[in-house]
Amino acid sequence: MTQMRLHLTFPEERVREPIVYEICKNFPVVVNIRRADISDDSGWMELEMDGDLPDLERTVAYLRDRGIVVAPIEKSILEG
Amino acid sequence: MNRPSAPHRESDAARGETVANPSAGSKIKGLKCRECGRLYPAVAMHICEFCFGPLEVDYDYEAIAGRLSRRSIEEGPKSLWRYHELLPVTGAPTVGLHAGMTPLVHAKRLGKVLGLDNLYLKNDTVNHPTLSFKDRVVAVAMTRARELGFDTVACASTGNLANSVSAHAASVGMKCFVFIPHDLEAGKILGNLIYHPTVVAVRGNYDDVNRLCSEIGGEYPWAFVNINIRPYYAEGSKSLAFETAEQLGWRVPDQVVVPIASGSLLTKIWKGFQEFSKLGIVPANPALRVNGAQAEGCSPVYRAFVSGKNHLVPVKPNTIAKSLAIGNPADGFYSLDVVFKSKGAIAAATDPEIVEGMKLLAETEGIFAETAGGVTVASLKKLCEEGRIGRSELTVAYITGNGLKTMEALTGALPEPVAIDASLSSFRKNVNPSN
Numbered sequence: 001m002t003q004m005r006l007h008l009t010f011p012e013e014r015v016r017e018p019i020v021y022e023i024c025k026n027f028p029v030v031v032n033i034r035r036a037d038i039s040d041d042s043g044w045m046e047l048e049m050d051g052d053l054p055d056l057e058r059t060v061a062y063l064r065d066r067g068i069v070v071a072p073i074e075k076s077i078l079e080g
Numbered sequence: 081m082n083r084p085s086a087p088h089r090e091s092d093a094a095r096g097e098t099v100a101n102p103s104a105g106s107k108i109k110g111l112k113c114r115e116c117g118r119l120y121p122a123v124a125m126h127i128c129e130f131c132f133g134p135l136e137v138d139y140d141y142e143a144i145a146g147r148l149s150r151r152s153i154e155e156g157p158k159s160l161w162r163y164h165e166l167l168p169v170t171g172a173p174t175v176g177l178h179a180g181m182t183p184l185v186h187a188k189r190l191g192k193v194l195g196l197d198n199l200y201l202k203n204d205t206v207n208h209p210t211l212s213f214k215d216r217v218v219a220v221a222m223t224r225a226r227e228l229g230f231d232t233v234a235c236a237s238t239g240n241l242a243n244s245v246s247a248h249a250a251s252v253g254m255k256c257f258v259f260i261p262h263d264l265e266a267g268k269i270l271g272n273l274i275y276h277p278t279v280v281a282v283r284g285n286y287d288d289v290n291r292l293c294s295e296i297g298g299e300y301p302w303a304f305v306n307i308n309i310r311p312y313y314a315e316g317s318k319s320l321a322f323e324t325a326e327q328l329g330w331r332v333p334d335q336v337v338v339p340i341a342s343g344s345l346l347t348k349i350w351k352g353f354q355e356f357s358k359l360g361i362v363p364a365n366p367a368l369r370v371n372g373a374q375a376e377g378c379s380p381v382y383r384a385f386v387s388g389k390n391h392l393v394p395v396k397p398n399t400i401a402k403s404l405a406i407g408n409p410a411d412g413f414y415s416l417d418v419v420f421k422s423k424g425a426i427a428a429a430t431d432p433e434i435v436e437g438m439k440l441l442a443e444t445e446g447i448f449a450e451t452a453g454g455v456t457v458a459s460l461k462k463l464c465e466e467g468r469i470g471r472s473e474l475t476v477a478y479i480t481g482n483g484l485k486t487m488e489a490l491t492g493a494l495p496e497p498v499a500i501d502a503s504l505s506s507f508r509k510n511v512n513p514s515n
Contacts, residue, residue, distance in 0.1 A: 005132065005294075007343040009394050009408070018270065034132040046132040060315070069394045072294030073132055075309055075404070075410045078286055080239040080341060080403030080452075 002053045003045070006060075009069040011039060012041040017070065020047075027051070027059045101205060108168055111311055112138040114414070122168070124228050124308040132383050134410070135311045136166040145359050153322075153361070157167030160216055160319035166355055166468060167319070168312045169223045175248050176219020180206040180319050184476070186325035190443040190457070194464045196473045200333070200443075202324055202483065205449055209251070212403075212450075212483035213320065213345070214244040217304060220316035222248050228452045231255060236293040238264055239403050240450075240481055246275035246304060257302065259290050271485070272287040286407075306342075314344045315413075321352025324476050325362045332365035333358065334473040337460045339480055340372040340426070341404040343415030349478070350418045370418050371468070372426035373449075373459030375401035375434060381412045385426040400431045400489045401451040401480055425468050429458035434494045437461070438483060448483035456480075 010019070015038060020031055029051035036045040049056055063070050081386040111120040115133025126135055148165045156162030161173045162181025182204045191199035204213040204216045215357070218241070222233055232255040242258045249256035256277035260269065261284070272279055282289045297307035305313045325332055331352050338346040350370050355363035374382040377399030380392045391411040397405035419426055429437060434451050437458035442448050449457075460477050463469050483490075 002301050005127070007408075008393075011393070019308045034130070036393070039389075039391060042393060044391065048113065063502070069408065070204055070410050071394070073127055073309075074290070074294055074297075074407040075394075075408040076286075077290045077293045077297075077306060078238065078259075079306060079404075080237065080242045 001050060002051045003054055004056050004060075005069045005073040006045070006049065007073050007075055008045045008063065009036070009071075010043040010045070011067050011069075014067055015039070015043050017040065017066075019063070019066070020045075023059055025048075026062065028055050029059050045073070081138065088297060097362060103331070106143045107140055107165060108170060109138040109140050110299055120484060124225070124230070125316045126308055126310040133276035139168075139312050141355075141359065147360065148359055150361060150373075151328075152325065155342045160219065160316070160323070163319055163322045166322065166352075168315045169222055170227055171221065172426045173219070173223045175222040175252050176215060179215040179219040180207070182207050184324060185445060185447070187445050187477075190441065191384070193440065193444060194461055195471055196464065196469065196475055197472050200324075200328070200474075201447065202320060202476055202478045203443065203447055204320070205270070205453065205483065206478055210240070210243040210247050212240040212244065213317070213478075213480040214240045214361060215248075215315045216319050217316035218244040218248050221303070221305040221309045221313035222252070222254070224312040225305070225309055226252070227327050228303070230301070230303035232300075234255065234258070234259070234293075234296070234300075234302045234304045235306055236289055238268060239485065241306070242272045242277075243485075246272045246277040250275040259289060259293050259296075267488075304436070310410075314348055314362070317345045318355065319344075320478060321349045322356060322436040324349075325353065325356050328474070328476075330362050331474070332362050332368055333423075333476045334365065334367050335369050335371060335455055335469050335475040336372055337371045337463065337475070337477040339404055339456050339459075339478065340374050340409070340412075340415055341452075342409045343411030343413075344480070346370060346372055346415040347411055347418050350422065368400060368422060369424040369468075370376045370414060370422040371424040371459075371463055372419055373456045374426065374428045375399035375404050375455050376428040376430045377401070378407060380407065380409060380427040381416055382426045382428040383499045384412070384416055385419060390420075392416070399434075399451075401434055401455050402484075403450060404455060425463060427459035427462040427466075428449065429455050429462070433458040435489060439493070441479070442483070447479060450483050450486040451489050452481050452482035453483070454481040454489075458508035 033047045113128035113133045116131045185201045187199045207215040234257040236259040255494035262281040297304040356362045378397035434454035437454035500510045
């Protein structure tokens with residue numbers, strides 16, 4: 001079992017979609033939202049996800065396919 | 081849920097909990113969540129376990145006020161360590177003893193071009209030892225890391241940060257790991273290899289490097305300066321504000337212009353001025369406006385500012401200003417907040433404007449800045465043109481890195497040398513002595 005702590009950024013066209021519901025329905029992972037801020041046209045969410053690594057990887061790929069920016073909780077670590 | 085393997089959480093050893101008494105010393109009370117205010121011991125951690133908000137150093141300002149004065153500062157070393165009382169280390173500094181105290185240049189010639197009578201440049205192109213402001217944050221981060229008992233330091237960087245971490249690690253014999261994308265230009269790696277760190281070239285894109293480093297930061301007992309040591313690391317930037325105030329004769333400027341990458345630098349410069357005012361070292365200047373500068377090819381904070389929103393949309397960087405190319409900045413929201421709060425502004429510069437900014441700075445003040453300096457000067461110019469900075473206002477712009485590091489940005493942008501034969505007649509024929 002592995003845990004990921006992620007920062008998700010939602011584009012305007014995804015803000016109203018039930019993404020967390022879709023994750024839980026489609027993948028055997030446990031999602032725990034810690035902080036979020038969603039407005040009409042944008043939003044972000046910080047969460048932890050528990051599951052087997054391949055399932056977590058598939059979940060991240062699914063989110064990215066939906067146009068959601070998925071980053072580690074630290075966001076951009078790589079600096080100039 | 082059982083969590084035998086939790087690669088995103090710091091182990092006890094990684095936090096320094098087993099190797100030191102980290103809260104020793106009366107000035108650091110611990111770490112505090114910037115969002116929910118929860119308190120933690122002053123160990124190697126960076127995220128609130130409850131709300132995932134970023135952690136900041138929590139100081140005992142009452143105790144500090146009893147010891148800190150202009151005189152105590154002036155009697156200190158000629159380095160950033162003269163502000164030791166407001167830096168998050170408990171003992172004597174052990175790394176980066178010569179960082180900081182860079183010149184504050186009264187930029188009369190550049191000011192004349194921009195229509196500013198009181199323009200100053202904080203010149204960190206000559207910081208010691210690796211010629212960028214990163215020497216400040218790394219000096220503080222690594223001194224703290226050693227206090228916490230770490231013998232290995234790490235970072236993920238394509239430039240200035242890697243240089244500084246590698247050099248400082250070499251200077252004290254710490255083991256050092258630098259993570260880079262595998263396709264980084266060879267020239268950028270050489271400046272690190274000379275210090276003999278372990279450079280790890282990760283096959284994958286920037287997102288992959290970020291994710292891997294986040295995992296490694298939680299798994300290995302290393303001081304990852306911009307992950308688990310970040311609360312201490314970021315505080316080093318405050319020294320830019322402290323030095324500015326002291327070099328101006330114990331004053332807070334009216335306007336500052338700060339380049340934005342992660343956003344941490346801008347927030348810490350603001351914090352530094354606030355701390356000095358709060359402790360009575362300088363009179364408060366409620367008029368201080370904090371302005372940001374971004375490269376247009378990587379400008380998530382600028383775009384949010386222009387749209388008047390506090391949500392940042394991550395971007396894929398595409399700019400010559402590599403040292404500012406952070407598409408999903410950790411402190412983007414907080415830097416935007418400071419700009420709004422101080423009634424400042426943010427400007428953005430295109431790549432050609434960045435090169436023009438570098439040239440203008442060099443031609444008027446004799447300072448060769450890296451591309452980030454070009455961003456700052458070009459943005460300052462725009463802010464002046466927009467009437468956001470008044471002619472007589474005391475203005476400080478932060479020049480954060482040396483131009484020798486980004487020579488490739490100037491390819492084709494400068495005139496060719498005048499080629500002549502080795503004769504006086506050829507010289508007379510080809511060179512205009514009045515130039």
